[in-house]
Amino acid sequence: MVKRVSIKNSMRSLKRLIAKLEEGSDKRVKLEKSLAELESKRLDVIRVEREKKNAKRYRGIRFIEGQKLTRKLKQLRKSLATAEGEVSPEQVLSKPQLGGQQRLSTAREPLPGCPLARRPNRGAAGTHRWP
Numbered sequence: 001m002v003k004r005v006s007i008k009n010s011m012r013s014l015k016r017l018i019a020k021l022e023e024g025s026d027k028r029v030k031l032e033k034s035l036a037e038l039e040s041k042r043l044d045v046i047r048v049e050r051e052k053k054n055a056k057r058y059r060g061i062r063f064i065e066g067q068k069l070t071r072k073l074k075q076l077r078k079s080l081a082t083a084e085g086e087v088s089p090e091q092v093l094s095k096p097q098l099g100g101q102q103r104l105s106t107a108r109e110p111l112p113g114c115p116l117a118r119r120p121n122r123g124a125a126g127t128h129r130w131p
Contacts, residue, residue: 007042011035 013085014035 011038
């Protein structure tokens with residue numbers, strides 16, 4: 001089994017090698033280029049990890065906000081029905097609010113102003129799926 005060397009460790013070893021070599025040598029120039037590539041790769045890994053963390057957090061926020069909205073909608077319908085005096089609050093609550101699929105589709109839509117709202121993931125056959 002081969003042990004995988006981390007990007008930081010390989011960068012550290014390259015810096016040590018570069019320090020030992022003479023200025024302007026061909027080998028040093030090559031090593032400096034590979035060091036720059038490793039640095040950009042490390043920054044990409046950090047960016048991807050940060051995006052995953054933010055997407056996970058946003059998914060939780062979106063769930064909670066959906067719960068709040070459905071609760072508020074239920075309260076408003078109940079108060080509207082009792083204010084008009086047409087039906088009792090129990091009859092309002094027994095009415096189907098939204099179909100299950102319709103409620104899920106609206107709950108999965110991104111909140112306005114979210115940075116993830118502009119970048120859907122592309123699934124199979126070009127379908128959009130929100131993270």
